[in-house]
Amino acid sequence: THVVTESCIRCKYTDCVDVCPVDCFREGPNMLVIDPDECIDCAVCIPECPVNAIYAEEDVPADQVAFIKLNTELSHAPGWKSITKRKPALPDAEEWKDKPGKLSELVK
Ligand code: F3S
Structure with missing residues (x-):
């Protein structure tokens, strides 16, 4: 699978989400995740992300491995719904895009 x-x-x-051929993205309040049951590892989403958030599972950086489980959990969590069409980024995306240590900001 691939991992956000x-x-x-x-x-x-x-x-x-616009390029995913199998509609495997799920949307939460301030993040998307990939449903590992749907992802076919095509990798077309990787270069589309302006902040390089997406990795193949085997390439996830050491400090990001917690997101492998989080993608699995959150893709089936209540309120996390399929998203298949691009929409405007969050209003303060530019301000947050280069900040490290955002895990505590994740809204589930
Ligand atoms: Fe998608 Fe999140 Fe990047 S919504 S394009 S993985 S910032």
Whole structure:
């Protein structure tokens, strides 16, 4: 599967969803995740993300491995729904895009 990591938090640019051939993205309040049951590992979403949030599972950086489980959990969490069309990024995305340590900002 592929995994959305911390950079997405408080940004949610959504460029990724437009190219997904299997509609595997799920949307929470301030982040998207990938449903590992649906992802076919095509990798087309990786270059679309302006903040490089998406990795193949085997390439997830060491400090981001917690997101592998988070993508699995949140993709089936109540309120996290399928998103298949791009929409405007969160209003303060530009301000947050380069900030490290955003995991505590994640709204589930
Ligand atoms: Fe998030 Fe990047 Fe998609 S910021 S919503 S993974 S384009």
